Amino acid sequence: MKHRRGLGGVVRGIVSAAKRETLLTGLVIALSIGAALLPPLVLERIVNRLTTRQSIPLNLALEYFGLLALSGLLESGQNVMITLFGQKITHALRSAMCAKLTCLPAAYFTRHEPGEITSRFVNDVDVVDSLFTNGIIGMVADAFKVLSVLAVIFIKSRGLGVMMLLVTPPLFFMTRLFQKRMLAAQIKNRVAVGKVTGHVPETILNIRMIRNLFRQQYMERRYDDYIGESYRATDAANVYDSIYSPIVIVIGSCVIALMMVAAARGYGMQAFFGMSVGTAVAVIAYVGKVFEPLESIGMEIQNIQSAVAGVVRIDEFMQEPERAAATGRIDRNADPCIEFDHVRFAYDDDDPVFDDLSLTVARGEAVTLVGRTGAGKSTAFRLLLGLYSPERGRVLVDGAEASGIPDAEKRKLFGYVEQSFRLVSGTVADQIALFDPAITRRQVEDAARLVGLHETILLLEQGYDTPADKAAFSKGQFQLLSIARAVAAEPHILLLDEITANLDSDTERRVLDALERACAGRTVLSISHRLHERAQGLRLVRIGE
DSSP, rough: OOOOOOHHHHHHHHHHTHHHHHHHHHHHHHHHHHHHHHHHHHHHHHHHHTTTTOOOOHHHHHHHHHHHHHHHHHHHHHHHHHHHHHHHHHHHHHHHHHHHHTTEEEEEESOOOOOOOOIIIIHHHHHHHHHHHHTTHHHHHHHHHHHHHHHHHHHHHHHHHHHHHHHHHHHHHHHHHHHHHHHHHHHHHHHHHHHHHHHHHHHHHTTTHHHHOOOOOHHHHHHHHHHHHHHHHHHHHHHHHHHHHHHHHHHHHHHHHHHHHHHHTTOOOOHHHOOOOOHHHHHHHHHOOOOOHHHHHHHHHHHHHHEEEEHHHHHHHHHHHHOOOOOOOOOOOOSEEEEEEEEEEEEETTTSSEEEEEEEEOOOOOEEESSSSSSSSSHHEEEEEESSOOOOEEEEEEEEEOOOOOOOOHHHEEEEOOOOOOOOSHHHHHHHHOOOOOOOHHHHHHHHHHHHHOOOOHHHGGGGGGGGGGSOOHHHHHHHHHHHHHHHHHHHHHEEESSTHHHHHHHHHHHHHHOOOOOOTTEEEEOHHHHHHSSOEEEEOOOOO
């Protein structure tokens, strides 16, 4: 089993490999925080000069506007660097997950639905991206910004600093409360929108039945109910969003007003709140800089919480056990070609499919497996392809353990024809070659000739370069294409899995003719009663009896 590395190890590896970007991001954040503190200090000097009727030097005005511009640029640079850093993490994480995917055993894919696996690569990675772009890094930057502003406020006015310490925690918790309520409302809205999205195609799909049974009004009521749920949830989210900002603004204004009234009216607090007019203007600017990042911190914590489930799921995926390293070497002269040596195998904790299966297939021999449904015929193919390993005994192909044969060698070793054709995105030629650069166009055409499809393909608008989804092949032609795909790499073993199932008699005859040509000179293991009935010299082996 290969070394398993969790999400934390993957991220540490990514950060370690991107030290320059990490340091640059940290430097830009530090400069952005520092630059944000400077404009109010210059503004303080300007206002103090105005209150004493002094002229304002041009260089002081230019300094103020220059610092404002610098602060804005650095803040934009901070956002850009955080976004780029998050995208780098996301790209590297998806690459690591794709590499992990190729190392997983077949049992993983039988235990998990395709949609569940896909969601880890899409939804879960997206929330991890949000964790870095709008979560941890942004929260740390905003936290340092708040602490820096509070420190400056303390220096300028001890009284206002104490007041801000009293106001900030309740404001933060109010932010969290609002955002939890907004999140709950947004989740309800997404659920309702999902119901609407599912209701529309369901109605269209069953429109004849709905009309025949006079259920139009019922479907309309359901649709109205779903729309109503969405409206109420959206309305609740909008209410919270619309009143939050005014509350923050009012609290900030009240803090400033209270400080100014206390300082102006006395109450023995002039020393506590005392400050010049310029200092008052500066601290007012600083107070605004406290409330803005507080709101951001609340959102960032929510992003982190939302990402936790995705982080856990990705970490579980990255720690899944992997296949054993493929080190087997095949011997094309070994005989028998295929051997099941006292094999015992069971899926997970189920009853064993095989308890003591022994079977040999000589080189060039054709064998048909027969048996009741569930006897293990398809399981024998999976063991032979190395998708599973036996609990006991050995499965040998050309003298090598089947599960230990490298994937790169299996394409030239096995040709596998399934019950139904699996279309891939690409041209007709791509359906046969499967994008394997080792398979030439001549090999593709020879495989098509072997199964009797060459002339049909040439009649297509672009021949072999016709997009497969526009080729309009029949079911039988797709099955012939499946045989061509199996023999294109010129394998010396053919595995045939009930390939004539659900075919009409004429199509079945064409497919069986093609199979006879494809099987010539190869070792063949099949699950096909019709092929056994037609061809001569096939050995019949019963499984599960």
